[in-house]
Amino acid sequence: MKILADMHIHSNNSFDADNTVLELCQSAVEKGISTIAITDHMEAPEIKLGDRSVFGDMVKQISKSVEEAKIANELMDDDIKVLRGMELGEPMHEPKLTKKALSIAEFDFILASIHNIRNTEDFYYLEYTERNVPDLLERYFDELLETAENADFDSLAHLTYPMRYILERTDIRPNLEDYYDVIDKILIALGKREKALEINTSMVGRIGITMPDINIIKRFRELGGKYVTIGSDAHKRENVGNYIEEGIEIARTCGFEYFTVFENRNPNLVQIWY
Ligand SMILES: [Zn+2]
Ligand SMILES: [Zn+2]
Numbered sequence: 001m002k003i004l005a006d007m008h009i010h011s012n013n014s015f016d017a018d019n020t021v022l023e024l025c026q027s028a029v030e031k032g033i034s035t036i037a038i039t040d041h042m043e044a045p046e047i048k049l050g051d052r053s054v055f056g057d058m059v060k061q062i063s064k065s066v067e068e069a070k071i072a073n074e075l076m077d078d079d080i081k082v083l084r085g086m087e088l089g090e091p092m093h094e095p096k097l098t099k100k101a102l103s104i105a106e107f108d109f110i111l112a113s114i115h116n117i118r119n120t121e122d123f124y125y126l127e128y129t130e131r132n133v134p135d136l137l138e139r140y141f142d143e144l145l146e147t148a149e150n151a152d153f154d155s156l157a158h159l160t161y162p163m164r165y166i167l168e169r170t171d172i173r174p175n176l177e178d179y180y181d182v183i184d185k186i187l188i189a190l191g192k193r194e195k196a197l198e199i200n201t202s203m204v205g206r207i208g209i210t211m212p213d214i215n216i217i218k219r220f221r222e223l224g225g226k227y228v229t230i231g232s233d234a235h236k237r238e239n240v241g242n243y244i245e246e247g248i249e250i251a252r253t254c255g256f257e258y259f260t261v262f263e264n265r266n267p268n269l270v271q272i273w274y
Contacts, residue, residue, distance in 0.1 A: 003270050004248070005035035005261045006241050008087070008111060008157065008200065008231020013040040013065035015055040017235040021068040021082070022075070024240055029079050031241040035261055037109045038072075039085035039231070040065040044098040059104055062086055066105040083108040083263060089115050091151035092143070102152060109262040111198065111231075112153035114161065117143050123162045128170045137162060137174060141182040148189040154262045155196035155229040159186070159212040167207050176216070183212075187220045196227035196260050196267065199250060201243035202234070210243075214250055221255040227267050229260050248272055 009024055010017035019027075021038055028036045042062050043055060051057040066084045073082035084107050091098045091112050102110070116122045117139045126136070140162050148156055158164075166172055176183070190197055197220050200211040210217070217228070230247035234240045251259050251272065258269035 002032070002273055003035070004033045004241065004244050005230065005259070005270065006033050006232050006234070006244050007037040007083075007085070007109065007155070007229040007261065008039050008198065008233045009036055009240055010040055010087075010233070010235045011038055011065060011068065013061040013068070014235070015041065019237040021065070021072045023237045024234070025072050025076050025080055025082060027237040027240040029076070033080065033241040033244065035081040035083065036240070037083040037085035037231075037262070038065055038069040039087040039109065039111050041089065042086050042101045043089040043115070044101045045090055045094045047097045047100060048094075059101075062101070062104050066107065083261070085109040085111065087111045087113055087157060088153060089113050091153065092146050093118060098151070106264070108264055109155070110153040110265065111155050111157040112147055112151050113157040114140065114143050114147060123165050126165070128166050128172060130172055133166060133172050133174055134178070137179060141179050141186070145182055145186050145189065148186045148193075148195070153195065154265055154267070155198045155227070155260075156186070156190060157198045157231070158200040158202075158233070159183075159197065159216065161211065164203050164207065164211060176213075183216060184219065184223065187216070187223045187225060190220070191224040191226065194226065194267075196229045196262075197225055199228055199230045199247040201230065201232050201247045202239075204243040204246060210247060210250060214254060217250060218254040227260040228256055229262070
């Protein structure tokens with residue numbers, strides 16, 4: 001039997017998503033997904049702002065998210081497993097606040113992300129020019145390496161995050177191979193620390209590739225990577241489970257016989273059925 005797990009989903013406990021945890025569960029069931037992780041946003045440096053953060057009170061949002069995931073897991077019974085996750089942004093920017101974020105609840109699964117590099121806005125808001133792109137990417141991958149080597153998390157989310165905006169909004173086509181040295185170091189750190197690499201499928205429908213792309217996932221395997229998680233990064237109920245099967249197929253093509261589901265922050269391997 002096919003087991004499909006979507007390990008990256010946002011509920012209305014994220015500032016940029018609208019559906020309740022239960023609506024997301026129903027959508028997952030309709031699409032034949034048997035396990036989901038609710039991974040609402042926690043930009044740890046924002047904790048110090050409390051409810052003055054533009055994202056709202058993130059501690060409150062995460063407590064509520066985890067509580068709702070727990071209740072949904074009980075309500076949905078055998079229909080679907082609902083895991084308590086969190087997408088932890090910029091974990092190395094303010095380590096004390098990150099620690100606080102991780103202590104909000106008992107989590108099944110922690111994704112680590114970098115949405116903005118130090119002293120710079122989220123990549124979502126930046127203007128991209130031929131001039132600034134190489135510098136931005138270099139700083140981004142350096143921070144990602146720092147995260148991969150040091151942070152407390154289970155899977156590294158959307159490794160090529162800035163590319164989604166560069167490719168979608170500009171004609172600039174950076175050659176990722178220019179960054180392969182640092183990307184290799186990131187992949188090696190993940191492997192050594194037994195962390196997972198996320199295959200993020202959110203942009204497959206728009207730019208035609210996963211984040212990271214197949215070459216980097218293959219490289220992760222060659223460098224000793226053991227765990228991959230697959231996530232749609234859905235912010236709407238209709239996007240739950242999108243391209244998860246394609247993500248699993250890419251994992252298989254790259255040499256992985258298993259994908260990974262985290263529970264109580266332990267990796268469980270799920271055999272790829274082909
Ligand atoms: Zn993200
Ligand atoms: Zn996300």
